[in-house]
Amino acid sequence: MASSVITLESTPTWAVAVVVFVLISISICIEHLLHLLAKYFNKSRRKYLIQALDKIKSELLQLGFISLLLTVGEKPIGNICIPKSIGETFLPCSDPSNDSPEEAKCEEQGMVSLLSRQGMKELQYLIFVLAFFHSLSCILTFGLGMAKMRKWESWEAETRTLEYQFSNDPRRFLLIHQTSFARRHLRFWSEHRFLRCSACFLRQFYASVSKVDYFTLRHGFITAHFSEGSNFDFQKYIKRTLEKDFGVVVGISLWVWILSMLFIFLNAHGFYNYLWLPFIPLLMLLLVGTQLQGIITRMCLESQEKSQVVRGTFLVRPSDHFFWFGWPKLLLHIMHFILFQNSFQLAFFTWTWYKFGFRSCFHRKTEDIVIRLAVGVLVQVLCGYVTLPLYALVTQMGTSMKKVIFPEKVVEGLKRWRANARRNIALKNNYTSARPSLDNNTTSINTSPSFGASPSFNLNTSHCVKFDQPSSSEYLAVEVKDEGKANSANRETKDS
DSSP states (O other), rough: OOOOOGGGGGGHHHHHHHHHEEEEEHHHHHHHHHHHHHHHHHHHTTTHHHEEEEEEEEEHHHHHHHHHHHTTTTHHHHTOOEHHHHTTSSOOSOOOOOOOOOOOOHHHHHHSSSSHHHHHHHHHHHHHHHHHHHHHHHHHHHHHHHHHHGGGHHHHHHHHHHHHHHTTOOTOOEEEESSSHHHHOTTTTSSHHHHHHHHHHOOOOOOOOOOHHHHHHHHHHHHHHHTOOOOHHHHHHHHHHHHHHHHHHHOOHHHHHHHHHHHHHHTTGGGOGTTTHHHHHHHHHHHHHHHHHHHHHHHHHHHHHOOSSESSOOOOOOOOOSGGGTTTTTHHHHHHHHHHHHHHHHHHHHHHHHHOOOTTSSSSSSSHHHHHHHHHHHHHHHHIIIHHHHHHGHHHGSSSSGGSSSSSSHHHHHHHHHHHHHHHHHHHHHHHSSSSSOBBBSSSSOOOOSSSSOOOOTTTEEEEEEEEEBBOOOOOEEEEOOOGHHHHHHHHHHHH
């Protein structure tokens, strides 16, 4: 008996209603959870996490459009026919099984479809699984990094104790080799580039960020951008910076989609990608960790060359020239690539397992399965718990500080102050351009509408004169040049 496809015409209406109800309920629950999460971030003033959440929502919307286009274009794309000789090139399996029916149009021409309808449905699954694993990977990495950096709060609190202030008193002088930071980084291998790279490579696996590194880099950052002895909360600043960077990493930009298409192409059987593709994110991650550790050591070496005596605390000087191409943000884009590539490996394995079984042509060898899973988990843990905290600390050692230097409350206050200042200047400019200038021996009023010149103000001799006019309630700022003639100036202004 030939199997027939059951359509909605022969499906009970209650079954359709139940399925639609379940799908709508799940969608509403997910939307409500995202709304509660956004409300929590807004209440705790986590602006950059709100932006990251909005970016995740936009990605879900984008995936919805992609799914819609794949559904609508299922038949037109299936009717695109190509020669069999071309359709049998770059196959993911050496001896694939072709059980899916071809379009009648292509069969009549002795050709094959560019992408069958079954292949279109499987492609939809792959895109959704890839986006889900990428978002999940970024969230897990961020969570592991924040858990590792939680102990930095106690380190930051220690900088406000009397013991820390006494041990780092700027009136104390030490030789550079007597400091803990120099003893950690100035070794026999520090002067030789090859040995230094090898030591930095190994150091990232144990105590990648020590307390003395945190204190020294914190002191260098505050000295470069603030006054000495400032009580700036460096740990909260790093936290805000990391939240902003998370919004960049969690996104899927155009170049990320292009790379995903390239990785799909490289899954052809002839490339043997299971032998080298899973190791790309691991090698890049180890290279980034080595570079970050090397930056700390190079800052120590540069400070040693400038002075052999330390006043108070070892001083490192932030600069962009320590980073690749003088661009600290390049490391963020590399981390983005690493996380996406690792997510692709795990997503592709999960998709093939779900659609084709555990022992499919994609994973016929046990070594392939072990390599993909082991490397994927290793990169996830290493990136979140080791490299991310190191990145968050060292990337602050650039020449300029980032915009998140101010807390959210301070930013909102500055924006309100700026808006009020602009409004007041506009009102003053409109008023002074409509009134004649007052010019006498004792009082000078700046009525120029030009913003090019910066007026000078004296808080001790500035007065505000109100003109007794029923049609105007504007105030005019008057600068009195001679304090001894202040009273006469006021009387003359009132008389005028």
